[in-house]
Amino acid sequence: MPAMSRPLISRRAEPLTGRAKVPGDKSISHRALMFGALAVGESRIEGLLEGDDVLRTAQAMRALGAEVEKLEDGSWRLWGRGVGGLMEPADLLDLGNSGTGARLMMGLVATHPFTTFFTGDASLRSRPMKRVSEPLSRMGAKFVTREGGRLPAAVVGTTNPVPITYELPVASAQVKSAILLAGLNTPGETTVIEREATRDHTELMLRHFGANVTTTIREDGARVVTVTGFPELTGRTVIVPADPSSAAFPLVAALVVPGSTVTLVGIGMNPLRTGLFQTLREMGADIRTDNPRIEGGEEVADLVVTSSALRGVDVPAERAPSMIDEYPILAVAASFAAGTTRMFGLSELRVKESDRFTATMNGLRACGVEVEAEGDTLIVHGKGAPPPGGATIAVNLDHRIAMSFLVMGMAAAQPVAVDDAEAVDTSFPGFVELMNGLGSAIEGN
Incomplete structure (x- = not known):
């Protein structure tokens, strides 16, 4: 028998607060x-x-x-x-x-x-x-x-x-x-x-x-x-340090939900994995690094994230290998930013768990975000305000697409739903429980 789908809906959240440890890398x-x-x-x-x-x-x-x-x-x-x-x-x-x-x-x-x-x-x-x-x-x-x-x-x-x-x-x-x-x-x-x-x-x-x-x-x-x-x-x-790719979701949620402050514990800080953190800081994100240390040969630190007014930036193609899995959630962050964010060199997104390039673009459009593509460049025009939201996103078995748009729903004008979040457990078991524990409002649709 085919697996049952698991639709979820994410509504506007109260300020996110607390400490959380995301799953291992x-x-x-x-x-x-x-x-x-x-x-x-x-x-x-x-x-x-x-x-x-x-x-x-x-x-x-x-x-x-x-x-x-x-x-x-x-x-x-x-x-x-x-x-x-x-x-x-x-x-x-x-x-x-x-x-x-x-x-x-x-x-x-x-x-x-x-x-x-x-x-x-x-x-x-x-x-x-x-x-x-x-x-x-x-x-x-x-x-x-x-x-x-x-x-x-x-x-x-x-x-x-x-x-x-x-x-x-x-x-x-x-x-x-x-x-x-x-x-x-x-x-x-x-x-x-x-x-x-x-x-x-x-x-x-x-x-x-x-x-x-x-x-x-x-x-x-x-x-x-x-x-x-x-x-x-x-x-x-x-x-095994906490996964920076998984940390991206509560991190961006804390940035876009007004009044939020969240501490993410023991995040892997390998310099070849932290392109998203660098990019968000360039966009004006308040992300503080606490207690840096080495565990099992890998750099680890706690991240303290406070809601921030973001601005559009250009993300160079050479940064893509250090954040290739994080572009969908970065695009969601860019939809809240003031101005245009251009993400260059994203050909690899077309051969991930789904065609993430197209899935990200279609999902943003469905939520009322102005977005376009020029070759392998994804361009998001943010208005400096919450996007309209109000859509149901087809995730096509892609865990990162599902989590990205559930994060959007936490701060968009209208709730955002995903048609099937079953795949989330491939990388982030307990995602809904962790996010709701911080103050989000995700529930079965």
Whole structure:
């Protein structure tokens, strides 16, 4: 039977107040499970995001032979198999909605001598995988996919992997990570060159587990990331910081709901993930950083956010890799700002969980916001006042579209509804409860 939809409606909120801890970082949670499965001995993970995407990765690592269990104290324990020790799964791996899980895991299995079958939900099956299969094929793996390189797919791992040097044609931390993970079980050095810096959680965590990963900067500014094959990864403890992409929703809500002050605790502040915070500050947002610290090799801080009058800005294309998941909620913030906000270089938004570029633009228009597109530039004309709202948004299984427009409803002139918020649990389980705990008014529609 098809899953039941979960419509929600968001009405104007009283001032948002209080402290909140958003779920653990999704990118780091995926990697902690995968690297723990490749390590020798026991690993512990604290603060793991227990959303559907990450739980699918946990199940996939079990299918590949690792021991993965949740302990009574809420932490997770893994007993890994060592680099090159994964087992052929007895059934296909269903990654649900998770592009990160699917693409990174393709890299993991590409240099193991067995065949792995991948599938996912309708959204994931529509997303392109050629950007991963092309470099992994150069390393010796074979791929059988649907037309356009889409799932379901079979990855036939190679028995004789070949190290490569690969320059990313498009900035993508997922593709970079897939190649580096394939390089772990490959002799010699595997190198990825990126002209635009993307999130570096893979490099940081591989070093944490004991891999030899180097990052250098070429004369032209490109980053050269190299992993040496056949390391002995050793079980480690990973403390997962709160996800800055999830923090974006209560943060923007606090900015646009008048009279709000909200503290968000333990947010990951990796410089390659904080483009949204930088952009909002340029727009006039009052965001204060408290208690900066290092946890598990990652920068972490508390953010104190106070409602602010925002103004339109230009967001340069080179900032996109550091905030690619946050453009829908930034566009919502821009709809409250005074003046025009131009977001350049958003081609990657067209191949996320949905065509987020079009979904964002259509949702804003439905809510009475003046918005236009010029190529891969999204242009929002804010009036310095709450937008009309009053629409029901079709989210097409996209959790970030759903949460973005629920935030809009908290301060728009009329309520905003979404037709199905079921996908929100993939990245932010407990979103409605957390937001209503701060003072929002989200309820079943």
